[in-house]
Amino acid sequence: MAANNQEPLSFARLVTLDERRPAYPQSLVELAYEQLLSMLVTMKIAPGAHIGIEALARQLDISQTPIREALTLLEAQKLAYKIPNVGFRAAELLTRREVHDLFELRLLIEPAAAAFAAQKAEDGALARLAGLAGEMSDAQTGNELAYAQFAEGDAKLHHLVAAASGNRFIAETVEGLHAHLHIFRFLFKTNATTKALQEHEAIIAALLARDPVAAERAMRAHLEASRARMNVVLEEQERLAAAQTPPAPDGPTRRGRSRRR
Amino acid sequence: MAANNQEPLSFARLVTLDERRPAYPQSLVELAYEQLLSMLVTMKIAPGAHIGIEALARQLDISQTPIREALTLLEAQKLAYKIPNVGFRAAELLTRREVHDLFELRLLIEPAAAAFAAQKAEDGALARLAGLAGEMSDAQTGNELAYAQFAEGDAKLHHLVAAASGNRFIAETVEGLHAHLHIFRFLFKTNATTKALQEHEAIIAALLARDPVAAERAMRAHLEASRARMNVVLEEQERLAAAQTPPAPDGPTRRGRSRRR
DNA sequence: CGCTCATATATCCTATATGATTTATCGGCG
DNA sequence: CGCCGATAAATCATATAGGATATATGAGCG
Structure with missing residues (x-):
């Protein structure tokens, strides 16, 4: 429960600026990815900060599984990193x-x-x-x-x-x-x-x-x-x-x- | 059930040849990733072939969730690609x-x-x-x-x-x-x-x-x-x-x- | 008074179950 | 006889639950 209606995600689709996309019925992983990306870019999640999974799951009203996959994707792009049994953190700001x-x-x-x-x-x-x-x-x-x-x-x-x-x-x-x-x-x-x-x-x-x-x-x-x-x-x-x-x-x-x- | 004892994964850790690692109690995602990587590299999975998730889950005796994450990782490296509601496939051989x-x-x-x-x-x-x-x-x-x-x-x-x-x-x-x-x-x-x-x-x-x-x-x-x-x-x-x-x-x-x- | 060890809790990690979508097969109609 | 639509099944996608791990707090001992 508790669906949230927050900001209409202004910074979606920053990295994946591919042409022509179906756009409408996108996967929940993509959705979570874009939301997370916008949060990182807008510093709503601070550079070194811990990214809790279940917190995000509640906040975005999405289950943990897609969130985890989106974080894995961000990790591969080096925009986040994972400490094995501790969790994900946002990448540090570039020196x-x-x-x-x-x-x-x-x-x-x-x-x-x-x-x-x-x-x-x-x-x-x-x-x-x-x-x-x-x-x-x-x-x-x-x-x-x-x-x-x-x-x-x-x-x-x-x-x-x-x-x-x-x-x-x-x-x-x-x-x-x-x-x-x-x-x-x-x-x-x-x-x-x-x-x-x-x-x-x-x-x-x-x-x-x-x-x-x-x-x-x-x-x-x-x-x-x-x-x-x-x-x-x-x-x-x-x-x-x-x-x-x-x-x-x-x-x-x-x-x-x-x-x- | 049905734990399998197949080849002792000869080609593990090809890409991630980082130094000093705990090595022993690795995450199941890492394990699945290495297994998959070795399968791709040894052509046990053919280049264009479809990669079924539940089949792999049974074969490796690992649940679907870690498999899926490992595939996501491989996708980010362009060693596999995903068609949204169809599944993962091994990347084509380079021309x-x-x-x-x-x-x-x-x-x-x-x-x-x-x-x-x-x-x-x-x-x-x-x-x-x-x-x-x-x-x-x-x-x-x-x-x-x-x-x-x-x-x-x-x-x-x-x-x-x-x-x-x-x-x-x-x-x-x-x-x-x-x-x-x-x-x-x-x-x-x-x-x-x-x-x-x-x-x-x-x-x-x-x-x-x-x-x-x-x-x-x-x-x-x-x-x-x-x-x-x-x-x-x-x-x-x-x-x-x-x-x-x-x-x-x-x-x-x-x-x-x-x-x- | 400081350090070590035990316990409790939050969180991650994995497994399983349910729902959604695609694909193949079969029957009917032109 | 061939094309097309409906049905069934397999698979992917997501949600939820249970087990494992690390971290913090507090008590006991030196």
Whole structure:
């Protein structure tokens, strides 16, 4: 009993942004997965926090079995991890160094992917890229919540380029790597600059012109600029955190009994 | 009822070759996962074949719930896929083009990883590499089943290099990509040449010398040679398959009732 | 007064039972 | 004689219950 009607899940389907889906009668595992993903991305579940299964089962009004499967899926994506007889926990927030490493790997893959895409992309893929360019030019930069729009466009762009490379493994890997960054959307909105939009446009223009060299260069420039922008903010946050709370070793842990006499 | 004592699972723990593990009282999910992985790798479950849940449950004498979770894990690794209300199937064997693409991505990542490792590897990592070099020099090349030894060494080498790069995402990605190749071990043993061993030695030597340029070059040469060796065999198999069985669209599919009067 | 051991409880893990959906077989109609 | 719809069964999907494990609290001993 006790069906809850909470927020209408705004951030559903962030990672799995595949095209055309039946959407309506989706599996309970998918539903739980999307709910959990949105909770993680919106920090409704804190980074290090424990994720109780039966609590979620009651909260989402779903049985434990699908919840467990959804958590297993998130674990495979490294967005959560499991300690065998203790439970699941949300993945820790990426450190500044990890963000650096993440971009290091993306810099190995995505510029090359852009070059491949310029050479081998099918016409449909280019059409979708052109369409995306149109969408993104409409977006404002100064606006408050327009940042979400930008972030979505950014994700779509990288996804499309990776897919257009024609290399299945590149597409899968890029998709997997991007998932880690969604959480940072809510920490700062520094990437939504006019400059970032120009970088996007440069990438798309090079691809539409089928110029591999320019595409590779544009993608590399975009990633490096993006990494630099993130690094600035992360250094700032690091300094603040160091001054603020020196003692805060581990997340909220509570087990065993809670009430006594 | 009906506990079965079949083969003592020879190929357990192929993908998860992490160090030091409790090993003994492992979760049933892990057990099912390893059993399934070994079945997939040894082709005991054919590439396109349907994987029935309750059948496996009886066969492994494990309940359906852990089986299902293990399958979900394999699905996340793209070693199996699920059709929503129909069931799980083993992933199709990689086509020649997919193998090419897989190596294309590895060529983007692993040479760079080797260069990073040469610069930033900790002493422990180098020590393990040196130890691996000792192991591999003992292995014979002409021997029959010595190929398994070589394959294991190859997997360990790439894993160690990726880990030694100090970049968590590189390590994870390389590990994930390598999983797809395990199946090919049983199709041919062409890679276990004296030449391949020399390539391995060159990589390790460059790393021990902390020479990034040489390490990158050695890794690139090894991957390209390995890709070429695989390509030869795959072309051969392709030709054979084309001449042999033109009509064989899908794997064994059986549902609904089986017996009637 | 501090440390170790026993007990209690919450939680995870596994098993089993019920419900939903797909697939195959059979009968009827065109 | 072939195509199509209804029925049956097998399987997947989900819910719920029971057993196992770890963690926290408190008493006893050094």
